Amino acid sequence: MNSFRHRLRTVIGLPALCLLVGAAGCSPADGGASVAVPRPGATATKLCENLDKVLPSKIDGLSREDPEPASTLTAGWGGTAIILRCGVPQPPKMIDPKVAEGADPDAVAGGVNGVDWLMEEQDDGSYRFTTAGREAYVEVSAEKGRDSSGPLVDLAPAVKKAIPKGIAS
Secondary structure, three states: OHHHHHHHHHHHHHHHHHHHHHHHHOOHHHOOOEOOOOOOOHHHHHHHHHHHHHOOOEEOOEEEOOOEOOOOOEEEEOOOOEEEEEOOOOOOOOOOOOOOOOOOOOEEEEEEOOEEEEEEEOOOOOEEEEEEOEOOOEEEEEOOOOOOHHHHHHHHHHHHHHOOEOOOO
8 A cells, every 4th residue: 555655646746746847947037038238338328228218118019028137228028029229239231321332232221210220131030120320229129020110110219219319439
């Protein structure tokens, strides 16, 4: 009888232990997405902090869920669906539009509601957008399959309010 109880506890206990370990591995305490926090200079940092204060709580229908580590230089919506990083370095593909030679055919520039963006399709089918003509560079990554204009339309008022037109240093 003792042997039967021991086997019964083992049979019931093992799945329960696996369930407990699995649930702990998925807990919110783990943090969500992990994003590299930019390290801009003092001027860009202040602009990015101002941007963080005016960012919308929803973008393209997704609620704000900031990535780890917590920072006023990063924001997220819908987990990893849309990630914003403020104070990033100038993208290598961003060149003076007057310079025709050396332009990257895969990089597309365009404006959305008064904010100019450089659009780059990534190898995995996602997109990265970086502001142009602003005193700090703001990068927005949108996962594959997401309409690229939705997040930019929703972000334009905040970017215009917090990041003045000019040349990032």
